[in-house]
Amino acid sequence: MRYSREHKQETHDRIVKKASVRLREKGAHGIGVADLMKEAGLTHGGFYAHFDSREALVIEAFAHAMDRSMEHWRKITGEASPEKRLALIAEAYLSTLHRDNPGHGCSIPALGAEIARESPKTRKAFAGKLDEMVEMITDFIPNVPRKAARKQAIATLATMAGTMLLARIAGSSELSDEVLKAGRDSALGGVKREPVKAAPARKKQN
Amino acid sequence: MRYSREHKQETHDRIVKKASVRLREKGAHGIGVADLMKEAGLTHGGFYAHFDSREALVIEAFAHAMDRSMEHWRKITGEASPEKRLALIAEAYLSTLHRDNPGHGCSIPALGAEIARESPKTRKAFAGKLDEMVEMITDFIPNVPRKAARKQAIATLATMAGTMLLARIAGSSELSDEVLKAGRDSALGGVKREPVKAAPARKKQN
């Protein structure tokens, strides 16, 4: 059928976009090539005109998802005062809306564990995007030396991702709401923590 | 061959034990029934004498893993003073040893996202163990009203699980070590956080 110049790129982008949603919803191995193509209104045979392998699509799709997350954060913090930016992100991240719509949410709690087990190529692509995200959050923390800000950015992202993971394990129960609330207060600095210093002992894992 | 009375239970436990390691290593869908049985020194045909389905084994295996984690925590905090208990757990949890040995580590960062997408039965079983774990950590927080302690327990567990997830995405790179360090300091209260209060706006997800 040979289409016009931009046509292939448009189709490619459509596959990536739809895949990025379904993969976050169903997991990195939760949906097949045929269904992903159907989502884009195509049949499975054409897949390899666009991607070398299923894995290549997974990489593109999650990168797209991470970019969209960062774009979203830039949007919601755009006009806010520097002091409020991180709080705005945490509020949006730790919402029931985000919990109940993994397909349009952050890839870390949705796909992180699976991607960490993929090939080095895939994992490193994810790690690169993670670093981008950390850098971005660091920029949202004002009046703190860069190194300390970056540390706080990592801790905040870890708390947000971990909270979302726990909230989704808990489903949409009372526990789940309790988890989101605890995460919000923690990310925003509301939870008292013990001023205990690092312990000397270091035994087995866990 | 008909074995002695305890034999079946021993075999059953061996399958569950080995599966709990391999599933954490490879993911909830990362290893098949035949290989799991081979791990236990058996052939795949006998599987259904022990479990109704693969899913039933997954439930037993992750419950076993969570119980082992809690048992381990009880062990490492056994003789410590109440004030040091949470720190001991965080130190052990946020170690490179734990990061590099998911098969013997916490199921939440390893299997959480996948289990949250399973059948309601599987997810609820996980949610129950999660609540047990939260209760246990709550008990490790002294001198704080129960409700506040529980909130802190949830936030600490979320931070620990999220940090481990990020650290594994980062592999064993410099970023990964940086993540573990930030997580340790955060879980132990060492990271300064902005005293910003919850924002009013609440737009889309992410």
Add this chain to the structure above:
DNA sequence: TGTACATCAGTGAACGCGCGTTCACTGATGTAC
């Protein structure tokens, strides 16, 4: 402008493979007498 040919995104059948599950069978040991 018109015509012949080349291109290549997309189609749909087919492939090889591994998976979860089923099933007829085995044979060492428990049990009944």
Add this chain to the structure above:
DNA sequence: TGTACATCAGTGAACGCGCGTTCACTGATGTAC
């Protein structure tokens, strides 16, 4: 104590199925002349 039978954990072939990938083909449009 000895003998005949029942039991059932474990074996290994087979099943149906869905997956990622390949491939010969299509046909609308671009390009060369």
